[in-house]
Amino acid sequence: MPIYEYKCTDCSEDFEKLVSGTNPDVSCPKCNSKNIKKKFSLFGMSGVEKPVTSAGGSGCSSCSSSSCKSCH
Numbered sequence: 001m002p003i004y005e006y007k008c009t010d011c012s013e014d015f016e017k018l019v020s021g022t023n024p025d026v027s028c029p030k031c032n033s034k035n036i037k038k039k040f041s042l043f044g045m046s047g048v049e050k051p052v053t054s055a056g057g058s059g060c061s062s063c064s065s066s067s068c069k070s071c072h
């Protein structure tokens, strides 16, 4: 289950919520407002580095490898 970080637009409260299902009913724990913004998942942000694949264009468009040992 992913944890999402929300921010209430009414009282500026930051809170985290475990979200299950496709239609989560999330409200502010402080003022009970539904005017909230989802910020991002804490999973995937905590210590997980995404592999950089051709950032800026490494010159090879036919393979996804960063080094073109196999296709050139």
Ligand SMILES: [Zn+2]
Pocket: 008, 009, 010, 011, 012, 013, 028, 029, 030, 031, 032, 033
């Ligand atoms: Zn609030």
